[in-house]
Amino acid sequence: xxxxxxxxxxxxxxxxxxxxxxxxxxxxxxxxxxxxxxxxxxxxxxxxxxxxxxxxxxxxxxxxxxxxxxxxxxxxxxxxxxxxxxxxxxxxxxxxxxxxxx
Amino acid sequence: xxxxxxxxxxxxxxxxxxxxxxxxxxxxxxxxxxxxxxxxxxxxxxxxxxxxxxxxxxxxxxxxxxxxxxxxxxxxxxxxxxxxxxxxxxxxxxxxxxxxxxxxxxxxxxxxxxxxxxxxxxxxxxxxxxxxxxxxxxxxxxxxxxxxxxxxxxxxxxxxxxxxxxx
Numbered sequence: 001x002x003x004x005x006x007x008x009x010x011x012x013x014x015x016x017x018x019x020x021x022x023x024x025x026x027x028x029x030x031x032x033x034x035x036x037x038x039x040x041x042x043x044x045x046x047x048x049x050x051x052x053x054x055x056x057x058x059x060x061x062x063x064x065x066x067x068x069x070x071x072x073x074x075x076x077x078x079x080x081x082x083x084x085x086x087x088x089x090x091x092x093x094x095x096x097x098x099x100x101x102x
Numbered sequence: 103x104x105x106x107x108x109x110x111x112x113x114x115x116x117x118x119x120x121x122x123x124x125x126x127x128x129x130x131x132x133x134x135x136x137x138x139x140x141x142x143x144x145x146x147x148x149x150x151x152x153x154x155x156x157x158x159x160x161x162x163x164x165x166x167x168x169x170x171x172x173x174x175x176x177x178x179x180x181x182x183x184x185x186x187x188x189x190x191x192x193x194x195x196x197x198x199x200x201x202x203x204x205x206x207x208x209x210x211x212x213x214x215x216x217x218x219x220x221x222x223x224x225x226x227x228x229x230x231x232x233x234x235x236x237x238x239x240x241x242x243x244x245x246x247x248x249x250x251x252x253x254x255x256x257x258x259x260x261x262x263x264x265x266x267x268x269x
Contacts, residue, residue, distance in 0.1 A: 002113035004218055007154070010117045012209035014124050014147075020202030021128035026190040029133065029178045033140050036171065037124050040147045043163075051154040053218060055225040058232045062241050064159050065233070068166050069248045073255035075171050079178045080262035086182045087265055095192050 007048035015041035028082050028092045032075065039071045112153050120146040131188050133179045137172060144168040155225045158233050 014037060021034030043064045050060025086092050123146065126139030144167040151160035226232055237245055 008213040009210050012206050016202040016206035017124045020198045023198035024191050024195045026192045047154045047156045052220050055223045061159050061233055075174055076255050076259045079174050080259035082178050083263045092182045
């Protein structure tokens with residue numbers, strides 16, 4: 001039977017993959033997808049703690065449901081931003097969006 | 103004993119699939135392949151939620167992530183004509199990889215050296231009733247605020263995506 005450490009290590013690996021993708025990719029949509037990977041890793045850790053530390057209290061589940069809600073709102077807004085950026089600049093390459101660079 | 107073995111096999115199979123498809127999201131050369139890999143990750147993570155006896159959250163994950171969010175992402179890939187250029191990396195590839203490995207190693211060492219106060223209680227058979235009970239009693243204020251947040255996000259998305267009025 002897989003214990004809490006199995007799930008936590010898996011969650012850490014998924015989070016690190018998501019972080020690497022979010023930092024190393026050019027396309028905004030891929031960056032958003034990597035952020036979603038990180039959300040999933042965090043949700044997995046929350047549910048692992050809920051299952052193994054407080055099995056009778058479902059606060060972890062509630063927290064994950066709210067994270068999913070906020071992630072949905074974030075994706076809707078993020079993709080609207082992607083469309084707006086694409087309309088103005090004809091590209092969604094994050095390395096070209098550097099007009100605020102000092 | 104069979105249930106424990108089954109849960110163990112399920113964890114290893116779905117865990118390996120989740121890691122492989124997450125790597126696919128980052129490494130795939132084609133944006134569409136990355137999006138499909140992302141859907142596979144969402145589904146395997148939902149399966150892992152089931153092995154953690156979180157049935158309601160697993161269904162919510164399939165509906166919202168694998169259903170809605172991935173479709174939105176695929177729309178965004180289609181609406182921007184960046185598909186032809188592929189899923190490129192920027193110049194920060196090596197530092198990002200280093201940071202990712204560093205974070206993973208730090209987290210794993212911290213997790214394995216922590217003495218979690220585990221509970222031997224068994225979780226409820228179905229979590230839906232318990233989630234509904236606490237969602238509409240202790241967490242009713244965050245629940246309402248989440249509704250307002252979603253409304254604000256929808257209005258903001260419409261406003262941003264509509265763009266400037268040409269006059």
